[in-house]
Amino acid sequence: MSQYITTIGLEFHAELKTKTKIFCSCPTKFSDQPNTQTCPVCLGLPGVLPVLNKHAVELAVKAGLALNCQISPLNKFDRKNYFYPDLPKGYQVTQYPLPVCQKGYITVQDAAGQDKKVRINRIHLEEDAGKLVHSGDSIADSDYSLADYNRAAVPLIEIVSEPDMSSAEEAREFGEKLRLILAYAQVSDVKMEQGSLRCDVNISLRPREQQEFGVKVEIKNLNSFKAVYRAIQYEEQRQREMLDQGATIVQETRLWDEASGTTKAMRSKENAHDYRYFPEPDLPPVILSPEWIADIAASLPELPDAKTARLQKDLGLSAYDSRQIVASPAIACLFDQTAALTKEYKTLANWLLGDISRLLNNAEQEYEHIPLAAEDLAYLLEQVKSGAVNNNSAKVVLEEMFISGQKPADIIAAHGFAQISDASFLTEAVAAVIAANPQPAADYRAGKKQALGFLVGQVMKQTKGQANPAMVRDLLAKSLE
Amino acid sequence: MITDMTLGELERALDAKELSSMEATEAYLRRIKVLEPEIGAYISVDEENALAQAAASDSRRAKGEKLSSLDGIPLSLKDIICTQGIATTCASRILVNYIPPYDATCWRKLKQGGGVLLGKCNMDEFAMGSSTESSAFKLTRNPFDLSKVPGGSSGGSAAAVAADLACYSLGTDTGGSVRQPAHFCGVVGLKPTYGRISRFGVIPYASSLDQVGILAKCCEDAAIVLERIAGKDPMDSTSFDTPPDAYRQACKRPVKGLKIGVPQEFLGDAIDPAIKEQLNQAVAQLKQAGATVEDVSLPHTQYALPAYYVLACSEASSNLARYDGVRYGLRAEAENVQDMFVASRSQGFGMEVKRRIMLGTYALSSGYYDAYYNKTLQVRTLIKRDYDQIFADGFHCLLTPVAPTQAFAIGANIDDPLTMYMQDVCTVPVNLAGLPALVVPVALHQGLPIGLQLIGAPFGESELFAIGSALETNRLKPNLPAVQ
């Protein structure tokens, strides 16, 4: 056991899934053409005023409810004052003393495999800044920078955890669960690689016998939860080594460098951090009535933990399969839609996690765009169940459905995959095979039961593999009695 | 003389086809050409645009398609109101050459009503001042005495209306910036209830106090303009959803039966006796007209001025942070972006603006927030309660001085900010409480005008117009040469 205790807190920024920005009607959708999605309001031109996007408020509340938070009935906005070229007004509109949501939690598993509640301190609504592009390889090597305000004033929620995590594993699980919950709640696109979900880590180490927290280091530039995990492990080691040598940890912001797998102190011009928060005079307060909150709660879909439990308990899937299915909202959605039409849950789960996942990976396709309809999947599952199509053929059909988008019935017909379960036809075929193979038939009758396998193979060969093998086995056994 | 006519008179003349908008506009432009070099009311005059708008108005009227009472009537705007395609500078070097790509809502409503814009008026830089002397561009002189200031910050607008260089003008009032110049220049000045007129497109000084105001030749003119520009605006979350009243009609209502209070805290030693004398005469006049006039007390009045300066400067320090040289306005050359911010702002803002930014930044900074900013918001509650109580007691309006003095000499207070701030002692409580107030000129004393302030209940502009019209005398006119 290490002689240090690690303390980790996480901060997330999630872009809300609104059509328009938080204070103006410019679209939020991504554009690669700089400064084409701006207006006087989000450019912060002199004289403009903000008008709050109602849907952004609702999504923030939704996120809070999904993360077990208390919702503040009284909401105000504040200005956070600082200068940066990506910040059009010289202040960011955010919520300071009165965040919309407080006191939530997510349950993770600790090192001993026990459930552990990691608390969420607050969730507040705010506006995003614009984007800076630097002329050189890094901000420090650039002769000039370029500002694009398409992203300025896109609505964000900032989610701040309590420093309740003590390992990279817990932090990763917290992050992944949070991402999944926001995705299920349809609050955000949660794409870390595209920046619609951003995560910063606060980490400190202290000797086991020490009560108060150690010096906190902030890590930024984390583009995946794998990076979060690696950065924490790296930083734990770096700080441990420093403490072992009796060195002092500096409170600072460090940037994760994916290529070298290390964190580096961020170079920045020293500025006093005195944000001079004060109430935003241009925005009246927002009162969230119990009725309104209840309406938003009613609009929440089934969330990941509840769904995993249901798949296990009600549909009889294994814990592993349930978690795997729930891990992808798109897979889970297709599962639920299909499961409404057929009771072949186990096979459905196997297909989704096996063949369909493989096909998606091979096609390098996003999970959101699975080209399969629930009713087609359900049809194919029912054909296999009734014996009309065998399992191997079904996999070929599935692949063709995936690639061509054709209906399963058409693919089965085109390939002649329909399985032969016609008893009179199969009886004739069995009789013919027995007649043509007297020796193995005699062997079987004499007690060499393994001869049956050879005879089944012969029937399958005669019927080009379409005979229902279970029926063939039964008919052969009966005929040879 | 055309430029002498009130808005109401001009409308009637245009309707009766005695006059065209083109003739009126040309008359104003001629007068501007002759008198502007002495008065200095305008930062920019746009003849070409004005004439085109006048021609369009005339052809509408010829077809019987009058857009509003204001159709074809020449006006000016304080250069703080954004005008699409026309430079809007706030009288600051930092916005020199800035051309807004959109119209302020108040101007859009006037434009859609057929208003003819003559030009943009001078002001104190970013509306910070009480004499128009902090303008980065020019000095504006009081039309009644060219050695005196016109007041501020809407000094250009007040001087333009007083000198007949515009039929009416829009200004802004954060702590008295429409009312004090109205008093100095002998014109009517209205500061409506906070939220009555949209602030969208009006460059903010202090967002929770700013309100668009009207400078006009008489109460009825101000009423006509207010009817046109008042109302809820979906672009301004703080504009209020109360339908505007029939203000023009309100000017004709009798004052008999109305109850008027005279707050004693406004009549301290600092107030010029000549102004007190005018106030007493007005009290007698209103009593004679059948109104009840009683002394009242607003106990927290003494805290209004310091509270106002803390609050206004705090908000201003944030509102003026966007002038950083990145997207518009002045940019100074510098090695890196932080130095560029500092250099652009230091070169772009004048001293008074910098001082107020400093004061506001200080009041909001860590360690001082509670003692200054937060305390001010609490004091604001107490001040507002004083007024709520008065109006709950059945008073329809309050009668007070506008400022401690008449127009003072150019340069007299320029190096003494605190004395300059004292100019606002009678006007700032109104902004803190968000109330409407009307300044009506009542007399000339030693050649300079005196106006009195009427303070109304929230959205009580109609009562102000009724009482203001009763106090109104013949228009005070400066002694300026006639321009044919």
Place this chain on the structure above:
Amino acid sequence: MSDNKTIISAEDVDYVAKLAHLQFTSQEAADCTAKLASILNYMQELQKIDVTDVPITTHVLPLQNVFREDETGSCLSREAALANAPEQWEGYFKVPRII
């Protein structure tokens, strides 16, 4: 009135100027310190009043829940957005190096 020098120091003025991104010559700074001190002294008037339990007023009007619907409107053209830019490059606002 208390001593102007005690209420705000030259160091305070320097710190506040940094926050506000303003720069003063030494003469301006001295003048600014003196004037701010006299204004702040005047503002001490506010310390005379007891405001215990008095709520703050951030908005004078009883407004709440003012929203817009999540519907897209028109944007400025890029040319219009950049029209006032002191410096631009290929559709971006250009600024000097950050560090």
